[in-house]
Amino acid sequence: MAKKRGVIGCPKLNKINLVFFVFFVIVFGTFFVSAASILDQLHLNIQTTDISGNVVTGTFSFVFNISTTSDCLNVVYSNSTSLTTDSRGIISYYLQNTDLSYDSQYYLCYYRNGVLIDNAKIARTPYSFTAQNTTLSGMSIDTNLNMGSYNATATYYFGSGKYLTDIDTSALNLSQINYWTKSGNDLYYNSGNVVIGTTNTSLGKLVVSATTSNDLLTLQNTNAYGWLSFRESSTVRTYFGYDGGGNIATNTLAGSTVLRALTTGLHLIVGSDAINGMTILNGGNVGIGTTAPNYTLDVNGNFSIKTTSFLIGGNGDVNVY
Missing domain, CATH: 2.60.40.380 (Purple acid phosphatase-like, N-terminal)
Structure with a gap:
């Protein structure tokens, strides 16, 4: 011993x-x-x-x-x-x-x-790092924590989150994010500008900047009709839209201007009575008061010319000076 x-x-x-x-x-x-x-x-x-x-x-x-x-x-x-x-x-x-x-x-x-x-x-070491459930309190990480392809699940995360990527926003409770206000399915922010493709926020409320030769901005609707409205507060001042017939309309509904692009030519409708004001056919004939002009300029109705000279060429020459 x-x-x-x-x-x-x-x-x-x-x-x-x-x-x-x-x-x-x-x-x-x-x-x-x-x-x-x-x-x-x-x-x-x-x-x-x-x-x-x-x-x-x-x-x-x-x-x-x-x-x-x-x-x-x-x-x-x-x-x-x-x-x-x-x-x-x-x-x-x-x-x-x-x-x-x-x-x-x-x-x-x-x-x-x-x-x-x-x-x-x-110290407690061997199996604690492979345990199915491990309780940590006050752990301080002084270097990167690499979890590979595994997930971290928690009810709360504290921090700015400015470096988080690949976030599934459908799982976020946006009502707890101070930058935005969420009401039902609506999300809004009361001030500031939104810019895409540039850092210049002084160009407008919504700015899309690119160098592409393709579509710069695409607006898609499942309905045959769609409008862009310009409002003063809640009052519509003018709009720009389309319908299922391929027509393009501008101005307000009470006094609209409609351009109809048909296979025969371009039709211009002004006002609320839906009557063609002017038609330009594919061959170049222009009709006023008619949708089927037979001449370069075909006017159906009275017209007035106020000038000191008037000239009609061809067989029916009329010269007024």
Whole structure:
């Protein structure tokens, strides 16, 4: 048996007892390779040696204290037992019901026959990182956290979120975002400009800027009729729209201007009576008061020319000067 070299608390204790031992601590140990919850026990494997490092065997009185200080004075757990080593001087022992929160640094203080042999830092490590459920509190991350293809699920995230990407907005509760106001299916913001393709926000309320030769802006409607309205507050001042016949209309509904692009030509309708005012056929004939002009200019009805000269060429030459 090892000879007693001093008493607990002696300042020369560490110099007198230079003991080499193999110390394997399996915190909250489990022998199953699984993600089961961590057991509240501590597994110790210790090899006993003398002051010269030689293995000693036999039966010894062991005390295992867990302290919050490296001097082993503030003891939060203690276990005393008598154990017999194997032929290699090794003892294997479980500290049961340690009931440690691991919210601070702990030290395992190992005494043999009343002498403090050594102390070692301990922490909860082995299976906690593969456990199915892990409780973290006050974790500080000082570098990138790479989760690969896995998901992080939580009820609340705190922070500006300015660097978040690939956000599924359908799952967001936009009523908690200060920048926008959400009412039912409506989302609005009371001030500011919206710009796309440029950083110049002074060009207007809505600016679309691009260098493409394709469509710059597309407005799509599932209905055969559609309008862009220009309003003063809630009053319609003018509009621009289309109908299912391919017609383009401008101005207000009470006194509209309609351009009808048909296969025969272009028809201009002005006013609310829906009567063609002027027709331009594909061949170039222009009709006023008729939709089927037979001449370059075909006027159906009276007309007045106020001028000092009038000339009609061809067989019916009329010259008025």
